Amino acid sequence: MEVLLNADQAGELKQYIFNITSEGIAEARKAANLDQPFLKQKYAAQWIGISVNTLKKWEAQGMPVIIMDGLTLYSKKEISNWLLAHQK
Secondary structure, rough: OOOOOOHHHHHHHHHHHHHHHHHHHHHHHHHHHOOEEEEEEHHHHHOOOOOOOHHHHHOOOOOOOEOOEEEEEHHHHHHHHHHHOOOO
């Protein structure tokens, strides 16, 4: 089966595909916490690709954390800086 579209229809289809793709990417970024500068422990470990236990060990070794009202948050920027400072 072949579908022939005029220039206007082709343009509308391209715009529709672009919009659907952009929405899907935005949802995936949100689900993966890519747009959040601070993460809770579980998500910080996932973001780095390590276990929560390893994250706790690194915290004991000086990895920076933010603790407010009993909530521990991890800054992506500070984690990256800390890891790079330990690069050999």
